[in-house]
Amino acid sequence: MSEISRNGVGDGGQAGRIGIGLELDDVHLKILEVLRENGRISVAALAERVGISRANAYTRFEALRADGAIKRFTAEIDHVRAGLGITALIFVTVRQQMWKQFRAELARMPQVEYCAITTGQHDAMIQVRVSDVAEVHTMVTDRLANIPAVKATETVFILDEVLRRPYVLPSDRARPARRPAQETQGEVPLGKMRFVGAAEGRATLHKEG
């Protein structure tokens, strides 16, 4: 057993998840790096690529899963080939204290790939995948607009997905692509920048379903 707490066999179940602030060492991160590129690699091959023994790899692999650091394994598909070539972002303004209803409706919309609650002028961002632009219109008007919790929406289309990493790791910063940072050469033109603060009374939200 490593420093990672796990739902060990024989646990009563009460002491299930304790160490919430676990620290992943370099080996853990290396494992996650390899799995990011090849989620179906055998643990034996994984051990070799990371430079540890197989038994160690099995232990750490299981620990990462049991701890929840690895949530699941999945595939990445070509949405166009799957027949869902249209991607849109829908920014939603939600009526306060109707979040629970909003979440419940979201679960019933299979076109939704991602939904996040944000600061800024809108309250949530939804990413949807559909087969044609008309379906976006249908979704926004027939589904979203009929949800009382939804006060307003704003839709933009995604023209191209430039970059998509399964996930980011702290170890990625260590060895970036090229040119070692170069520090801040002179003052930054702050006029370019604009932060958008959180809307009032929304920072206290937390998962409810």
Next chain:
Amino acid sequence: MSEISRNGVGDGGQAGRIGIGLELDDVHLKILEVLRENGRISVAALAERVGISRANAYTRFEALRADGAIKRFTAEIDHVRAGLGITALIFVTVRQQMWKQFRAELARMPQVEYCAITTGQHDAMIQVRVSDVAEVHTMVTDRLANIPAVKATETVFILDEVLRRPYVLPSDRARPARRPAQETQGEVPLGKMRFVGAAEGRATLHKEG
């Protein structure tokens, strides 16, 4: 060999990728459904869950990969446990005809998990994962603001990720959660809705690197 074109062994290589508009049947979709939830499932178990023979499962599995319908297998991690608990969206306005430079700079930023070109008032949306809010500020001011291609940025923070599916499939619509659609009950309050058109001269963009 199925209806999916593949880089079959013995192919000269010239006739590699032909059928770009391939049609996935129900069995293909079922396979993708299973792999979405468990990307590490063995092909034998996959065959059983889909209800086909092992040989057939191997054929289709390989066909999906060779065709590019499945791009890769990967893991899903808990970003908080990985030490990157802060997620932000940065909306970027890009100076026209400097997209190539913008893309090149993006590749050097390991904190970026996702970047898409969008319609609407901004030109691109970047999703970043960092360890603390200060790092967002650093990214925007030190990195992005120093890119000539970047005209302006607008940053919002993600307070909660409500829903995240690895991908959406056309077959998901067939059997949604509950309540069979109920049709449009009366007219839709269109006043709620607002579409944002594409900025001029940007729809002609395509991948360059």
Next chain:
DNA sequence: GTTGAAATTAGTACGAA
């Protein structure tokens, strides 16, 4: 945390329906 061997399982290659 590592190595080596046994047991299990996965992947491949056929022929038949």
Next chain:
DNA sequence: TTCGTACTAATTTCAAC
């Protein structure tokens, strides 16, 4: 095309170091 089976190769498990 799909299925079923036999064959080969690899992986996982378990042991001792």
